Amino acid sequence: MIKSNSTNSNIQQIKVAVDCIIFGFNDNKLELLLIKKKENPEKGKWSLIGGFVGFDEDLDEAANRILSDLSGLQDIYMEQIKTFGKVDRCSFDRIISSTYSAMILKSRYTEDKISKYNAQWFPITEVPDLIFDHNDMVDIAIKRMRRRVRNFPIAFNLLPPKFTLPQLQVLYEGILDEELDKRNFRRKVAQMKYLVRLDEKDMSESRRGAFLYRFDETLFENEQNFNL
Amino acid sequence: MIKSNSTNSNIQQIKVAVDCIIFGFNDNKLELLLIKKKENPEKGKWSLIGGFVGFDEDLDEAANRILSDLSGLQDIYMEQIKTFGKVDRCSFDRIISSTYSAMILKSRYTEDKISKYNAQWFPITEVPDLIFDHNDMVDIAIKRMRRRVRNFPIAFNLLPPKFTLPQLQVLYEGILDEELDKRNFRRKVAQMKYLVRLDEKDMSESRRGAFLYRFDETLFENEQNFNL
Structure with a gap:
């Protein structure tokens, strides 16, 4: 594949990421899957399951690849929710992020698979402070999911x-x-x-x-x- | 503002665009606002109202700026619909595009304002072949709008x-x-x-x-x- 914009290579470019909002239903309660960041500058903080989109990768594919890489969850149909693109959403980089969401029955997935990763389920009522605008992402996904469940x-x-x-x-x-x-x-x-x-x-x-x-x-x- | 990723400047990066899907209601019929491309490689073809997002510009702001720049329409509340990110959606570049949509009463906006631009209204039943995946974008926006109107x-x-x-x-x-x-x-x-x-x-x-x-x-x- 040829390089598409060689003349622009020293221009500041926006980076493209995806974040996955995975709701798990367990014991009649909703939970949310989060990971702990392993690298600086956000090391030790909780985050949605996210990462950068590859140049040769469809946006949808990236969401599935990242979810699988970071949590072990595979073959989960996720729906695109919204793309977050405020200039100041991340303090050290310009990144837009498309969110994807799914609601799964936790019992269908083995716990140990997830614990091999840095991932952990949180009750929806006890979501910690997340990096960037991830708490907003979760709020919007919950509202949308509840509205859709009603209709x-x-x-x-x-x-x-x-x-x-x-x-x-x-x-x-x-x-x-x-x-x-x-x-x-x-x-x-x-x-x-x-x-x-x-x-x-x-x-x-x-x-x-x-x-x-x-x-x-x-x-x-x-x-x-x-x-x- | 510092350059965020100087070490990556020679890496292929995805470009970020927005496309605006403006429905006009007129004489009890739905119409769609399109523009004719003035520059190569898509010169002469019909397109949604779109462009690249600036590095220092919120995604939502970019949609409003581009709509205003290319059609003269201002202060229109647009809702984000979906981000299109297939690798091959554009044959000569890697671009993801967030679509935004609004439905307006055409009579509230003067025609001559739009005709100063390269913009033109088309009956929704007579939308021509558009560049890239813009026809898919329109289809999804129409379906979503009709579903929302029902609910x-x-x-x-x-x-x-x-x-x-x-x-x-x-x-x-x-x-x-x-x-x-x-x-x-x-x-x-x-x-x-x-x-x-x-x-x-x-x-x-x-x-x-x-x-x-x-x-x-x-x-x-x-x-x-x-x-x-």
Whole structure:
């Protein structure tokens, strides 16, 4: 590959980074994956999982490569959230950073894999001071995730294929970090035409049992198109 | 300001650009603002309104500066949409580009201001072949805008402060580019508790008149918090 801008090589250029905001769902609580910086000038401080984008690497690829390099987590579908580009976001360099985020079920990933790295899970309510504008990044990702959970069925991949309404409510309460009124919740759920009640019950929690439901992706797509 | 990476100055660096996707609403139709490239290698081709981000310029500032420089449009609140970063998105350089978008009422901006520039409005259904991945950028911005219009009251700033339901329906039909069943539309609107019916009618369109409504931002915020 040829060098693209040899005439500009002594001009100050903006560096391009990515930062990964990984939420883990565990015991009905949200957690956030962080790493401790090993090198100066931010040595010892907590950070999102980030790094520079390679010249020959797609932005999306960079996010996946960096997440895997620094935490061992692989094959996680991350969604791009926002690119942070304030001049003073880092005191010693001009870097813009695209954030990527995913929400995973922690139990699907072995803990020891992560502890081999410098990575650690923090409860979302106990996120420490992070480098640069990383706390802002986390705030925006949480807000967006909660807004999307309210409007889109993005939480269903955290449930087994068949689930009960109490399970669904506990999941939402954990993500939104608020108690939901059962009657309001049921009323709202009744509007989700893409939630299909099965002719099967989970009998493990009560004698009457609780009907099992499944998420129907096709019905969801139709509803999105049909509704205003 | 000191040079940040003197040791790396002969390393290939990614360039950072922004592209602005400006939708104009006019005569109940959506249009898109484009410019014709004046310089090689893309001379004569149509493009979104874009350019490089300055080293001492916030990403958001760059978007506003470039929009103003190339189209004359000022003080337009643009929302960041997505950053495009595929290695091969531009054949002769490595550039990542953050897209920003806004939807404006064309009548609020004078035409001659834009025609002084190389800018031109195109009906959304007649967008020409654009440079690089700009057609993808437009597609994603349209999809996102339509999804947001369905779920959030972002279209209300295109209406006068008091408006009728027929006006609202025509607006939605224009943005979504589909006819909406009046009864379904009214049913959906009835669920928007933040639409407040006034004790006033617009008598200009029919003898019975049509009630006027207003959008209540506080009620909207409350509903967002209260609903699941």
